[in-house]
Amino acid sequence: MSLALYNYNHIKEKEMEKAKQAKKTRPTKKALIAQLEKAGVEQKITTSLMRANIETIQWVIANIS
Numbered sequence: 247m248s249l250a251l252y253n254y255n256h257i258k259e260k261e262m263e264k265a266k267q268a269k270k271t272r273p274t275k276k277a278l279i280a281q282l283e284k285a286g287v288e289q290k291i292t293t294s295l296m297r298a299n300i301e302t303i304q305w306v307i308a309n310i311s
Contacts, residue, residue, distance in 0.1 A: 278303040285310060 278300065279292050287310070295303055 272300060273304075275300060275303065278307065281307060282310075 275296060279296060282292050282295065282303070283289070285307075295306065298306075
């Protein structure tokens with residue numbers, strides 16, 4: 247019984263480690279807006295895009311690149 251419990255805990259620990267390694271970090275809006283400003287997009291447009299979601303900002307970056 248204790249061996250089965252140990253194996254179960256060991257497997258769960260390995261799964262948690264894999265999940266931590268596989269977790270992708272999304273870029274922040276602030277970083278994406280800074281990237282647009284470096285590309286030469288006007289301040290007025292970047293201010294408006296701050297209200298958009300991250301996927302939309304990424305789509306804009308992909309289309310201007």
